[in-house]
Structures are given as structure tokens and as C-alpha cells.
Amino acid sequence: MSHAESGQCSCVSEEQGKPKDFDILTTATPVQIKRLFGSCRIIGKRFPIVHVYADGACLEVSSFGTRANRELIPQDAAAFLPRHKPHDKGKAGRKPGAGMPAAAGARPEVLWASARVDNAMARDFTCNAIMFDPFSALLLDYAGGFRDCQRRVLRTVIDPETSFSDDPARMLRAVRHAARVGLTIEEKTGQAMVGKAGEVLKLPGSRLLMEAQALFSYGAAAASLRLLWRYRLLDLLVPPLAERFTRRRLPRNPRRPVSEPVLDLLEQLDAKMQPHLPIDWTVWAAVMVAPLVTDALGAAQRAKRAKAGSKQRSGKQGPDRVEASKAEEEDGGCSICKRSADVLEKEAKFRGIVDDTVRSLILASSGGAEVKGMIPVGQWQKVGSLLVGLMDSVELPSLRDNACEDCQADLARKASFGSFGSKDPARQLLINVLGGQALQWLDIRAAL
Numbered sequence: 001m002s003h004a005e006s007g008q009c010s011c012v013s014e015e016q017g018k019p020k021d022f023d024i025l026t027t028a029t030p031v032q033i034k035r036l037f038g039s040c041r042i043i044g045k046r047f048p049i050v051h052v053y054a055d056g057a058c059l060e061v062s063s064f065g066t067r068a069n070r071e072l073i074p075q076d077a078a079a080f081l082p083r084h085k086p087h088d089k090g091k092a093g094r095k096p097g098a099g100m101p102a103a104a105g106a107r108p109e110v111l112w113a114s115a116r117v118d119n120a121m122a123r124d125f126t127c128n129a130i131m132f133d134p135f136s137a138l139l140l141d142y143a144g145g146f147r148d149c150q151r152r153v154l155r156t157v158i159d160p161e162t163s164f165s166d167d168p169a170r171m172l173r174a175v176r177h178a179a180r181v182g183l184t185i186e187e188k189t190g191q192a193m194v195g196k197a198g199e200v201l202k203l204p205g206s207r208l209l210m211e212a213q214a215l216f217s218y219g220a221a222a223a224s225l226r227l228l229w230r231y232r233l234l235d236l237l238v239p240p241l242a243e244r245f246t247r248r249r250l251p252r253n254p255r256r257p258v259s260e261p262v263l264d265l266l267e268q269l270d271a272k273m274q275p276h277l278p279i280d281w282t283v284w285a286a287v288m289v290a291p292l293v294t295d296a297l298g299a300a301q302r303a304k305r306a307k308a309g310s311k312q313r314s315g316k317q318g319p320d321r322v323e324a325s326k327a328e329e330e331d332g333g334c335s336i337c338k339r340s341a342d343v344l345e346k347e348a349k350f351r352g353i354v355d356d357t358v359r360s361l362i363l364a365s366s367g368g369a370e371v372k373g374m375i376p377v378g379q380w381q382k383v384g385s386l387l388v389g390l391m392d393s394v395e396l397p398s399l400r401d402n403a404c405e406d407c408q409a410d411l412a413r414k415a416s417f418g419s420f421g422s423k424d425p426a427r428q429l430l431i432n433v434l435g436g437q438a439l440q441w442l443d444i445r446a447a448l
Helices: 012-016 030-036 108-120 145-151 160-166 169-181 187-195 197-202 205-216 221-230 239-247 261-271 281-314 322-329 341-360 377-399 405-415 425-446
Strands: 004-009 022-026 040-043 049-054 057-063 131-133 138-140 364-366 369-371
Touching (some): 030 040, 030 049, 030 057, 169 187, 169 197, 169 221, 205 221, 205 281, 221 239, 239 281, 261 281, 281 341, 341 425, 377 425
Antiparallel strands (some): 004 131, 040 049, 049 057
């Protein structure tokens, strides 16, 4: 029915010697592609692509008809093939181009060339407009992408402001390409990203999550966050983080590396990841929010101290904890069952602080209005559960030796914290990166 004409190759091909991402370009429409392959889905409205899942891989397939003049595209590439094959019997009298638009009367090579140019010039970046025709073994570059790859520069095919207005997700893809491959975003393109940053909020939440997953799940999370901050996209997508960076006077474009706990933790995460094995979004979200939780716990601790100081100056004493302390001082028995009501109250406070902090990433005030974030509004609890479970995994093993049978069973259940099983690699990854933070939280929680 359709003919796979060429593939889109990323800048990685030129710079690292081995192509890692080919997008297939075909004459079939997205609907026709979906009919041919059972396991696939159509993404995007203005410039739809089809994700085809096969043998554990995801292939991006797009149609010539999405961007090119449809009259330039032969409706059936097979019409131009030789007619001597067995399945062509009875069709010898059919003339090439019969039943097609008037433009299809032209030579097929002219049609394909025009369609290719049309398609290439409608793409996002020059490095993504490079095409390869597998049948003629020709590399086709209509937008100067090969030269930009050699210069390690990321540039839009058309005027960047027009490009980002057409598809705001291109700004996030610019960050992804630059962060993963180490490209420099061309100055005019970068200026347009700053000017058009607000356009990203027009994207649906599902698309924001998909782009965020591509940014943070493949070993370039720290670099991606730095670029989001530099081009003022972070201010809109994660306002609490942007407020933290502003408060700590983190420069937008530092001349030398600057230490910041959020970035430091993401760098640790990147160092432990494998680019071909992306992590679940809840993991990078938990790492990103951990320093904010530390800040919130510190603020709660200072408030508690200030309140205690005020009571001491006025001669008032806190509530009597004799009975609770008596239970803790008893020898023997289950070390978990005998924990005081005071400890349980502090655990509840900790959970409340974590939930409030994580939720601030979802809906945050920006100019008096609530804006969407990169984390699904209906799923923020997953990140909170992951962080609370991290605390349990650090604290509870020390109580296991003297635990009763019921508490032992509860500990086993809590060992599979969040959405991961106790043997899931993501669980150990989170413990390795945030273990130090969790110990710090234990100390602060004890003083709440």
C-alpha cells in the first residue's frame, strides 16, 4: 500500500559514528499505519506521528502527507514499479499515475524530490531534517543539517519564533537534543525560546509528561534542568524549583559549574543510569523534589524551635509526655509496637510535609494563576509515597530484630515501597541517590 521512502537521522549519527535514532517516513497516512500495526498509537494533532512498538523497540513513523503538499505524493508508489511480477498480472495496461491528482502525471523522481523538500523544510531542527534514502543509499540534506552537526549547533529549520508558535513542544525537544548530545543552541533559537516560553503551557498534560520523561529518564537530567533554567522554561513548568534557584541566586548561564543540591542529586542519578534503559518518571521526580522536602522540613523545625522558645520565655511548658516516655523506656517487647504516640505524630507530620511539597510541583501559583506542571496532576501521590517509603526503608530495618510477628509482616509490606517491588532496580537506585537525604530527614523529624 505504501512505500518507506527515507529515514530521519539525529545528530548523534554524525558525532558518535553510530546512528541511534531513525524515524521512518512513509507515504501511508497515520490511520493507515495504525491499521497495519496492532501495537501503536498516534501522537500529536498538528504534526502527528505514530509510535510503532515492535520487538521491544519504539519506532517513530511519520507520513509525507503530514507536512508535504499531498498533490506531490504518489498515492501508490507501487504504480511506478515494473509490471513483470506475478502479482501485477492483469495490470499491465494501467498507466503510471492513473487515477491520481494532476501533479502525479509528472515523473516520479520529480514528485519524490518535491515531497522530500516540502517535508524537510517543515521539520523542527536542521539536524532532524537530514534524510536517508535506503534504496539509493543517498543522504539528503535540504536544510544544512549536516553542517550544523559538524559545528555541534542546534538550529530551527525556519524562523524559530514561527517554529515554536507552530509547535511549542519543539522548545522542550531543543533542550533534550542539546542536553543529550552536548549541542549548543544557536543564539537566535535560544532567544526565541525565552520569548516563547509561555507557549509550552498550551500543551496538554500528557504531552508535557512525555516530553519530561524524554528529558529526565535517559541520563541527561541535570543538563536538561540547567537548560530549562537558562531559557526560563523552568519558571513555568516547575515554579517551586525556579523560586529556589532564584532565592539561591543561581546564574542562568554560569561560566563555571555551580553547586546546587537539586542538580548534584540529578547528576548522581545520571551517573547510575543507562541511556537505553529509561527510569520511571516517579524516580526522577522524587530526586528532584527531595531538596525541597529538606527545605520544608527545616522550615518546620525552625518554627517548632521558635514556638518552644516563646513558651519557655512565657514560663509555659509543653504537654506531658511521661506516659509516652514510659512506654519507650520499657525493656523487651516489640520495638515498633512500643513507639510512642509522639513518634507516630511526627511521622504523620512528615507525610504531610512531603505531600504538600510534592503537590506544589503540580499546581503552583504563577502571577496569581494556577499552572500545569510536568508531573500528572492525578498521580502526584505516587511520588509522595515513594519518598515516605524511602524513609521506611532506611529506618525500619534497625527495628526489625525486636519486632513482633505482626510488625514483621508490616515491615515486609513496606519493603515494597511506592510502585516498585523490593527487588526492583529502581528501588535500589533511589536508595543509592537519596539515602543521605533520608538520614537527614530522620534527624530533622525527631526534632519536630
